Amino acid sequence: MLSRTLSPFRNLGRKLGSILIAVAVVLVLTSGVFVVGPGEQGVIRTFGKHTGRAGPGPHFRIPFVQDVDVVNVENIRRIEVGFRGDKQVASEALMLTGDENIVEAGMIIQYQVSDAAKYLFELRDPEESLRATAEVALRSMVGRTKIDDVITTGRESVQAETRDWLQKLMDQYQSGMTITEVKLQTVDAPDEVKEAFHDVVRAREEKEKLINQAMGYRADLIPRARGQARQIEREAEAYREERVLKARGDAAKFESQYAEYQKAPDVTRRRIHLETMERVLAKVDKKTLLADDVAKSVLPLLGPMTPGAAGEKK
Numbered sequence: 001m002l003s004r005t006l007s008p009f010r011n012l013g014r015k016l017g018s019i020l021i022a023v024a025v026v027l028v029l030t031s032g033v034f035v036v037g038p039g040e041q042g043v044i045r046t047f048g049k050h051t052g053r054a055g056p057g058p059h060f061r062i063p064f065v066q067d068v069d070v071v072n073v074e075n076i077r078r079i080e081v082g083f084r085g086d087k088q089v090a091s092e093a094l095m096l097t098g099d100e101n102i103v104e105a106g107m108i109i110q111y112q113v114s115d116a117a118k119y120l121f122e123l124r125d126p127e128e129s130l131r132a133t134a135e136v137a138l139r140s141m142v143g144r145t146k147i148d149d150v151i152t153t154g155r156e157s158v159q160a161e162t163r164d165w166l167q168k169l170m171d172q173y174q175s176g177m178t179i180t181e182v183k184l185q186t187v188d189a190p191d192e193v194k195e196a197f198h199d200v201v202r203a204r205e206e207k208e209k210l211i212n213q214a215m216g217y218r219a220d221l222i223p224r225a226r227g228q229a230r231q232i233e234r235e236a237e238a239y240r241e242e243r244v245l246k247a248r249g250d251a252a253k254f255e256s257q258y259a260e261y262q263k264a265p266d267v268t269r270r271r272i273h274l275e276t277m278e279r280v281l282a283k284v285d286k287k288t289l290l291a292d293d294v295a296k297s298v299l300p301l302l303g304p305m306t307p308g309a310a311g312e313k314k
Contacts, residue, residue, distance in 0.1 A: 032060050032061050032062060032063045032066075033058060033059070033060055034054075034058070034059055034060075034061060034068050034070075035057070035058050035059070036054050036055060036056050036057060036059065036070055037056060037070075038056050039056075039072055039073060039074035039075075040056060040070050040071065040072050040073065040074075041053060041054070041055065041070070041071050041073045041113075041116040042054030042055070042059065042068050042069070042070050042071075042116075043068065043069045043070075043071065043116050043117050043120055044061060044066055044067075044068055045066065045067045045068070045069070046062075046065060046066050047065065048067075050117050050121060051066075053116070053117065054068065069116070069120055071113055071116035071119060071120065072113070073112065073113045073114065073116060074112070075112070075113075076110050076111075076112060076180060077110070077111055077112065077113075077127075078108055078109060078110045078111075079108075079109050079111075079127055079130055079131050079134070080106070080107075080108055080109075080131075081106065081107040081108075081109065081131055081134045081135050081138065082104070082105055082106035082107055082135075082185075082186075083106045083185070083186075088104065088106070090104075092135050093105055093106060094190070095138070095139050095142045095143070096139075096142070096143060097142055097143065097145060097146060097147040097150055098142075098143055098144050098145050098146050099146045099147055101147040101189070102189070102190055103142065103147060103150060103151070103187055103188065103189060103190075104186065104187070104188055104189070104190055105138060105142060105150075105184065105186065105187045106184070106185040106186040106187075107134065107138055107162070107182060107183065107184050107185060108181075108182075108183045108185060109130065109131075109134050109166070109179065109181075109182055110179070110180045110181040110182075110183075111130065111177045111178060111179050111180055112177070112178050112180055113176060113177060113178075114176055114177060114178040115176030116176065117176065118174050118175060118176030119175065119176035119177065120176075122173065122174040122175060122176065123173060123175055126175060126176075126177065129173065129175065130170065130175070130177060133166060133169045133170060133173070134162075134166055134182075136169070137162045137165040137166040137169060138158075138162050140162075140165060141158050141161050141162045141165065142158065145157075145158055147189075148201075148204075150187050151187050151188065151201075155184055155187065158184065159182050159183065159184055160182075162182050163179055163181070163182040166179055166182065167179045257272070
């Protein structure tokens, strides 16, 4: 009698148990589903050991057996060397240049994760490893460069060489990182000698400025002097040519007159006399003409004659 009474409850219990087991299985299976987003990379670990990767999209893992670490491989990450925010880290910043001067250098490193598995498992602390390696690379490059080049014209070269050397080291460490940019922030002399160093730099800049001005003046003056010399030479050649042509013309004129003179000496002599008087008298403003008989009885006068002088004829 009692067994018949409990039989419905046993059947109900079995059904509830089956339902609970099914729900538990569904929950377990559902918990094994994971999604890797765009720009991310999933790293699958089985009993803690790296066993696979997962790209963007839905995936399944075995619950309680496998774990998944998702790493963003598109984000640009950054670290600072030689400073943190507005504060300087002297142990990282102070460096010795190739010409044995001390400088304070700050640098920003930008990087991406290229291999999520290496990034997670090869290095205990990837960012601290990167910072320490970046400091080594920067010290190496600064130690080969003179202080003037580090502070002024050689900054780009130091940045590029530091980036290449840093990437090479991180590849040797199997870091799974790609260095995208190395940017020097501050490179200057220590505070104790900064003002004196800046005075030296300003004096050197002033020296370069004066040298450039002198070279510019020289570059302007020499071509101008050469141009003036050429102009004088051309003027002298033109004057010489003019004198030669004039002399030849005078000689030809004299020869033609001499030929005429030989043919008719009196006529030629009189024509030359008249032409000469015409040229001379053309330059005289006032003229006084005297007859021969009057001219013989008049004494020569020094200076111009007055308008009322005797014997004046127009």
